[in-house]
Structures are given as structure tokens and as C-alpha cells.
Amino acid sequence: xxxxxxxxxxxxxxxxxxxxxxxxxxxxxxxxxxxxxxxxxxxxxxxxxxxxxxxxxxxxxxxxxxxxxxxxxxxxxxxxxxxxxxxxxxxxxxxxxxxxxxxxxxxxxxxxxxxxxxxxxxxxxxxxxxxxxxxxxxxxxxxxxxxxxxxxxxxxxxxxxxxxxxxxxxxxxxxxxxxxxxxxxxxxxxxxxxxxxxxxxxxxxxxxxxxxxxxxxxxxxxxxxxxxxxxxxxxxxxxxxxxxxxxxxxxxxxxxxxxxxxxxxxxxxxxxxxxxxxxxxxxxxxxxxxxxxxxxxxxxxxxxxxxxxxxxxxxxxxxxxxxxxxxxxxxxxxxxxxxxxxxxxxxxxxxxxxxxxxxxxxxxxxxxxxxxxxxxxxxxxxxxxxxxxxxxxxxxxxxxxxxxxxxxxxxxxxxxxxxxxxxxxxxxxxxxxxxxxxxxxxxxxxxxxxxxxxxxxxxxxxxxxxxxxxxxxxxxxxxxxxxxxxxxxxxxxxxxxxxxxxxxxxxxxxxxxxxxxxxxxxxxxxxxxxxxxxxxxxxxxxxxxxxxxxxxxxxxxxxxxxxxxxxxxxxxxxxxxxxxxxxxxxxxxxxxx
Numbered sequence: 001x002x003x004x005x006x007x008x009x010x011x012x013x014x015x016x017x018x019x020x021x022x023x024x025x026x027x028x029x030x031x032x033x034x035x036x037x038x039x040x041x042x043x044x045x046x047x048x049x050x051x052x053x054x055x056x057x058x059x060x061x062x063x064x065x066x067x068x069x070x071x072x073x074x075x076x077x078x079x080x081x082x083x084x085x086x087x088x089x090x091x092x093x094x095x096x097x098x099x100x101x102x103x104x105x106x107x108x109x110x111x112x113x114x115x116x117x118x119x120x121x122x123x124x125x126x127x128x129x130x131x132x133x134x135x136x137x138x139x140x141x142x143x144x145x146x147x148x149x150x151x152x153x154x155x156x157x158x159x160x161x162x163x164x165x166x167x168x169x170x171x172x173x174x175x176x177x178x179x180x181x182x183x184x185x186x187x188x189x190x191x192x193x194x195x196x197x198x199x200x201x202x203x204x205x206x207x208x209x210x211x212x213x214x215x216x217x218x219x220x221x222x223x224x225x226x227x228x229x230x231x232x233x234x235x236x237x238x239x240x241x242x243x244x245x246x247x248x249x250x251x252x253x254x255x256x257x258x259x260x261x262x263x264x265x266x267x268x269x270x271x272x273x274x275x276x277x278x279x280x281x282x283x284x285x286x287x288x289x290x291x292x293x294x295x296x297x298x299x300x301x302x303x304x305x306x307x308x309x310x311x312x313x314x315x316x317x318x319x320x321x322x323x324x325x326x327x328x329x330x331x332x333x334x335x336x337x338x339x340x341x342x343x344x345x346x347x348x349x350x351x352x353x354x355x356x357x358x359x360x361x362x363x364x365x366x367x368x369x370x371x372x373x374x375x376x377x378x379x380x381x382x383x384x385x386x387x388x389x390x391x392x393x394x395x396x397x398x399x400x401x402x403x404x405x406x407x408x409x410x411x412x413x414x415x416x417x418x419x420x421x422x423x424x425x426x427x428x429x430x431x432x433x434x435x436x437x438x439x440x441x442x443x444x445x446x447x448x449x450x451x452x453x454x455x456x457x458x459x460x461x462x463x464x465x466x467x468x469x470x471x472x473x474x475x476x477x478x479x480x481x482x483x484x485x486x487x488x489x490x491x492x493x494x495x496x497x498x499x500x501x502x503x504x505x506x507x508x509x510x511x512x513x514x515x516x517x518x519x520x521x522x523x524x525x526x527x528x529x530x531x532x533x534x535x536x537x538x539x540x541x542x543x544x545x546x547x548x549x550x551x552x553x554x555x556x557x558x559x560x561x562x563x564x565x566x567x568x569x570x571x572x573x574x575x576x577x578x579x580x581x582x583x584x585x586x587x588x589x590x591x592x593x
Contacts, residue, residue, distance in 0.1 A: 017344075019352035023333045024340060025191075030199040031181035035341050037333030038191040043102045045188035046094040046338060047109060047199075050345050051178035054088045054210045058150045058443035058456060059489045060170065062128055062160025064091055067175050069124045071112040080105060088153055089209045089275060090345060091179075102188070103196045110199045113179045118168040125163040132160055139229035139382075140282065146223050146396050147233070147380050149215035149460040150443035153274065161444055165491045180204025187341040189334040209275035209346055215397075215459050216380065222393040225382040230295050232283040232382070234375040238273060238348065240359040245371040246271035246281055247319040248311060252302045253285055261298060263291045276348045281375050292384045300391045303376050309369035316368065320360050327353050399433030400461055407477060409470040412504035419463075419470045421477050423484060426455060428463045437463045439484035449495045453481050466502050 017026050024037045032047075056063050068084040068091055075082065082095040082105055095105040141157050148154030181201040188194075212235070225231065236242045250269035257264040267285040274280050287295040305311075329335045332353070343350050351359070380396070381388055387395060406422025420427040425438035437457040446454045451473070453465040465481065467473040482490075 017350065019350045019355065020340070021352075023353065024337065027193060029186055029193055029197060030201070031203070032184045032186050032199055032201070033344060034186040034188070034193060035337055035344070036188050036190055036193060037331070037337055039189040039331040039334035042096050043099060043188055043190050043194070044094070044096045044334075045102050045106060045186070046092055046341065047106060048185045048187070048341055048345050049091045049179050050089065050183045050207050050209070051091055051174075052087050052089045053155050054153045055178070055207075056155060056162070057489070058155060058158055058161060059491050060162040060166060061155050061158055062162040063166060063171065063174050064178070065128060065160060066121075066124055066163065066166065066171055067091075067113070067116065067179065068093070069128065070116045070118070070120065070171070071109050071175075071179075073117050073120055073124070074112055075105065075108055088156055090342065099190075099194045100196075103194050106186075107196075107198045110201055113175055113201060116172060116175055118171065121166075121168055121171065125166070128160060128163045132163075139226065140231050140233070140284065142223065142225055143231060143233045143282075143380055143382060145215075145460050147216055147235075148213050149458050150456050151458050152210050152213045154213065154215065154460065161446065161491045164493055176202055177204060178207070182206050185341045185345045187337040189331075189337065212274075212278070213458070217397065218394045220376055220379040220381065220393045221396045222381040222383055222388040223396045224387065225384055227289050227292065227384045228286055230285045230287060230292070230299055230381075230383060232281075232299060232379055234281045234379040235274065235278050236271075236281050236371065236374055236378075238277060238279045239371075240356065241363050241367040242279060242281070242371050243271050244316070244319050244323065244360070244363050245306075245368050245375070247322060248315055248368060249281075249283055249302070249306065249372075249375075251315065251319065252306065253283060253299070256302050257285050257295055257298045261294060263287055263294045263298060273342070273346070273348070276346045287384070289384075296381075296383050296385055296388065296391075299381065300388070303372065303379075306372035307369065307376055309365055309372075311365045311368055313365070316363065316365060320363065323360055324357060327357065399430070400427070400436035400459075403427035403429065403434040403436050404438070406480075407472075409473050409477070412469055412471060419465065419473070421465075421473070421480055423480060425484070426463045426465060426481065435461050435463055437461055439481075439486070442485050442489050444489050444491055445481070445485045446491045446493050447482075448493055450501055451475065451478050452496075452501075453478060455481070455485070469502055469504055 020026060020035070024035050026036075027034050051064055053061065053064065065086040068086050071093070072082075072084050080095060080097050080101050082093075082097075085092045085094075093106075093109045095102055097105070137157075143157070145154045145157035150158060179201065180203060181199070182204045183206055184201065186199070246269045250267070253264075253267040253269060257267040264285040264287055269281065269283040272280050272282070283299070285295050285299065326335075340350055342348075379393075381391075381393055389395065404420055404422035404425045404427045406420050406427075409419040409421065411417035411419070416431045418429040420429060424440075425436055425442075427434050427436045437455040441458045443456045443458045445456075446452075451467040454462065455465070456462045465473065465478070467478065
């Protein structure tokens with residue numbers, strides 16, 4: 001191993017690189033581990049940093065992307081073939097050109113990372129917002145946020161909110177602590193490292209990939225998505241067998257859904273490393289609206305067959321042969337540089353070609369059956385139909401398990417909807433259940449000068465507080481939210497025009513007296529017996545709930561560790577029933593008098 005000029009820098013040890021012998025060379029360049037292998041023609045180089053979207057928060061989402069854009073700005077207009085990319089766990093700067101062009105590019109990127117052109121911060125923010133708007137979202141964009149919530153790997157499914165509020169100090173600090181020589185790997189095609197490289201970067205730490213979070217209490221689970229798309233994902237331990245299974249699954253879906261059924265045009269599967277230990281398996285098929293049920297059924301049937309181990313040896317042999325052909329690639333060392341560099345960056349063991357070939361040949365049908373079971377057991381299926389309970393999947397949570405106790409603010413649009421504002425969080429009471437965001441678990445709260453506050457919890461649940469849509473949401477009540485949410489989670493958005501501020505929909509007017517049923521109006525006489533019966537029933541409900549509150553309070557008072565939050569399960573429904581009864585009585589008086 002050779003070491004280039006590293007004066008004044010600590011040299012991290014290069015370990016576990018014995019598998020590269022005879023295929024890829026390695027060295028240290030200004031403190032950065034460097035992999036290189038020869039290939040004819042122009043040089044292609046990639047500078048990887050172990051930082052990406054999953055390292056951010058929802059309130060700072062877009063921070064890494066912003067650093068990437070700023071680092072490339074000074075290159076300006078150039079004939080170079082270069083770009084940058086921000087992924088979940090890494091950021092890549094890559095270039096193709098002659099030796100001088102590659103050296104100029106890499107030197108420029110590192111110099112810019114040490115001195116970002118922060119005078120362009122607001123301009124680059126707007127460019128990123130424009131990029132996001134033009135890019136849109138694909139059919140798979142919902143799965144990460146349902147699986148992981150509004151944090152870690154789930155942030156890939158959210159807008160880059162940080163492009164509204166990030167400060168120069170935040171961006172500078174991120175570059176200084178994440179884009180360091182100890183958190184980077186360089187790879188390039190060539191028989192040596194070019195002369196003239198100046199990759200001077202600050203010292204730092206080698207950061208592991210962020211721990212995964214979970215918003216799914218039970219798997220396999222399903223969510224409902226847009227028409228025309230059926231998507232599945234799962235998290236698997238990284239293994240050779242898992243990579244083979246992805247190919248087998250893709251073939252099975254293509255054969256069943258396109259060749260045999262004619263239901264889909266695209267039917268495929270993919271296996272992508274997530275971090276050092278785990279990978280994401282994704283499967284996709286499209287469908288016309290009238291064929292959606294058949295495609296969902298085909299997905300489930302394909303997995304059932306693979307989970308049962310009904311895999312022909314010919315299927316395995318074909319998939320294995322396809323993967324083995326990778327090693328027939330000319331200039332193999334140069335071809336594997338990007339994947340080897342990423343493994344080195346993440347801390348995943350690098351396998352020599354001989355070892356990987358041996359593992360491919362050792363994969364059995366039984367191995368694939370085990371992977372299929374693991375994939376299904378941890379799976380999340382997005383269906384365009386009403387559900388997938390029939391296939392043994394559980395609906396992903398649509399509501400929060402509990403609410404908060406605070407002031408009630410009835411909706412001005414729907415009598416069955418109430419907003420609850422408390423010192424600990426907010427709850428939206430809907431006909432189907434409660435949606436709660438607690439301030440201490442708030443991923444982000446966007447604010448508007450008109451008083452609107454939209455809160456997103458770490459679990460992905462969202463409550464939109466629009467003062468124009470709920471009763472008595474005063475400035476004092478909004479101040480409770482502002483005091484409760486941590487400042488780091490607050491994202492200030494610009495003012496809205498008057499026509500952008502939501503207004504309540506007009507309620508349907510009560511039918512005229514002559515259109516009411518004769519039983520209700522008749523000759524104009526009231527029907528007190530019907531309301532007496534109704535209020536008698538409500539009185540009984542009051543008694544039952546009142547007794548429930550009293551008994552619960554007594555039970556908790558006598559407990560050594562009282563859980564007073566249990567009272568919310570009784571108090572909130574009780575308060576809503578009282579409100580309903582009052583409104584019903586008021587409406588009846590207005591209609592019958």
C-alpha cells in the first residue's frame with residue numbers, strides 16, 4: 001500500500017481490504033481512503049461522503065442536498081461531465097474527463113466544502129424547491145414514510161422543508177462536521193492516483209449509517225395508494241441469497257402478471273443496500289383500473305408460491321447464471337469500484353469475486369424459501385384497491401392510539417370533527433378515530449403569519465391547525481402550540497394570499513318546513529315525544545359515562561402508580577356526546593319552533 005502526501009492529517013487505517021488484492025488497488029489520499037483500478041479511456045472518479053437524507057430531521061430536510069449544490073456552484077458552466085447526488089445514506093460527487101479535468105473538479109469540490117459560497121444560500125434554496133416541484137413523486141414515494149415515519153429513512157418520502165428555513169450557520173456546521181476526510185471514500189478509474197490532487201478537508205469522525213425507525217407496529221401490512229400501481233417493499237438482512245431472491249421474484253412477477261395474465265406492462269423487483277447490515281427489497285407492477293384486483297392477487301400468489309418453496313431448479317440456475325455474468329465484465333476492477341467504495345464507506349465486508357461466486361453457487365431452493373418468508377413477514381404492500389386483509393395483511397395504522405385533553409374546537413365544516421389543543425399536543429377527533437401529534441414527538445411544525453400551524457409527528461401522523469376552519473382558534477390558543485413545539489422543529493413558511501387561506505365550505509341549508517316529513521311537522525304541531533325519547537336515551541348515556549369517569553378516577557386514585565391519562569379514553573367521548581346533544585337540541589328547536 002502506498003500513501004500520498006498527508007502532512008498534518010491523521011491517517012485512518014485501511015482494514016479488511018484483502019479481498020481487493022489483484023483486482024483493485026488502494027491507498028490514502030490526504031486522509032481519504034482511495035480505491036482505484038485501470039480502465040482505458042477517460043478517468044471516472046467518485047468522492048463519497050457518509051451523509052444523506054436519513055441523517056437529517058424533517059425540519060432540516062434538504063440540508064445535505066443544499067451543501068451538495070453549493071459545493072458545485074463555483075464550477076459554473078463547464079464541458080466536464082460531472083454531477084452530484086444525495087441519497088439516503090451517502091452523498092456522491094462524480095466526474096468523467098481527462099486527468100487534469102478530474103483533478104480540477106475534485107480540488108474544486110473539496111475547496112468549496114471548506115468555504116461554501118453562502119451568499120448564494122437563498123438562491124440555491126429556491127433552485128431546490130423548483131427541482132422538487134418539477135420532479136414530483138413516484139408510485140413508491142409513500143412506502144418509506146409509512147414504514148419509518150417522519151424520520152430516518154422515512155424522510156425520503158417528504159418534501160425538503162429545510163429549504164425554507166435553514167440558516168447559513170446550520171449549513172456551514174453540517175459541512176464542517178459531515179463532509180470530512182474521515183467520513184469519505186474516493187474511487188477512480190486509472191492505474192494510479194493523479195498528481196496534483198488537493199483534497200484537504202477538516203478532520204472528523206467516520207459516521208455509521210443512522211439507525212432505522214419504525215412506524216409499523218405489525219407486519220406484514222398494507223396501505224392504500226393510487227390507482228394503477230401495486231408496490232411491495234421489505235427489509236432483509238444483506239446476503240447473497242437475498243440478492244438471488246430479488247431476481248427470482250422479478251422473474252416470477254413478470255411471468256405471472258405480464259406473460260401469462262397480461263395484466264401488467266411493468267413487473268419487476270429490486271434489491272438495494274440500505275446500510276451495512278440490511279437491504280431493501282422492492283417489487284412493482286402497473287395495472288389498468290379494471291385489472292388492479294388481478295394484479296394484487298398475482299402479487300400475493302407469487303409470494304405464496306415462493307414462500308412454499310415451489311421454485312424450479314431451472315429458475316434458480318437462470319438467476320444464478322445472470323449474476324455470475326457480472327464477473328465476465330471487461331475491466332472488472334473498474335466496474336466494481338462504486339459498489340466496493342460504498343461498502344467501505346458503510347462498513348460492510350467486501351467479498352472477493354471468488355468468494356461471491358462460491359456463495360452464489362451454494363444458494364439452494366431452501367435458502368430462497370427462507371428469504372421469501374422473511375420478506376413477506378416484514379413486508380408492506382401498497383394496493384390501489386380497498387384492502388388486503390383477505391391475504392393475511394394488517395392495515396397500517398390510520399389513527400393514533402390516544403388523544404390529548406384540552407380545549408375543544410369544533411370544525412366549521414363537519415359536526416363530526418373536533419380539534420383539541422392541549423399543553424402537551426394536539427388531537428384531531430375524526431369519525432374513525434383520533435389523530436394526535438405530541439409536542440415532544442413533533443418532527444416538524446410549519447407556521448404561517450395567518451396563524452396556520454401544520455404539525456407532523458415522528459410517527460408520520462399529521463394535524464393541520466387552520467384557524468379559519470375551527471371555532472375559537474384564537475391567537476392565545478395558537479400560542480400554546482408555539483410554546484410547546486421545540487424551536488428546532490419549527491419551519492416558518494411565507495405568507496399566503498387571501499385566496500390561498502382555506503375557508504369553510506358552506507353548510508347545506510335546512511329543508512323548508514313544507515318539505516319536512518308530515519310526522520315531524522304535520523299541521524305545524526311539534527312532536528315532543530320523539531325528542532323525549534331521544535333525550536331519555538342520551539340521559540342514560542350520560543349516566544353510564546359519568547359512572548365510568550368516576551370509577552376510573554377512583555381506581556387510579558387507589559393505585560400506587562396512577563395513570564391519569566386513562567381518563568382521556570372516557571372524558572373525550574363524553575365531551576363529544578355532550579356537544580352533539582346540545583347541537584341536536586338547538587337544531588331541533590330551530591326547525592320545529
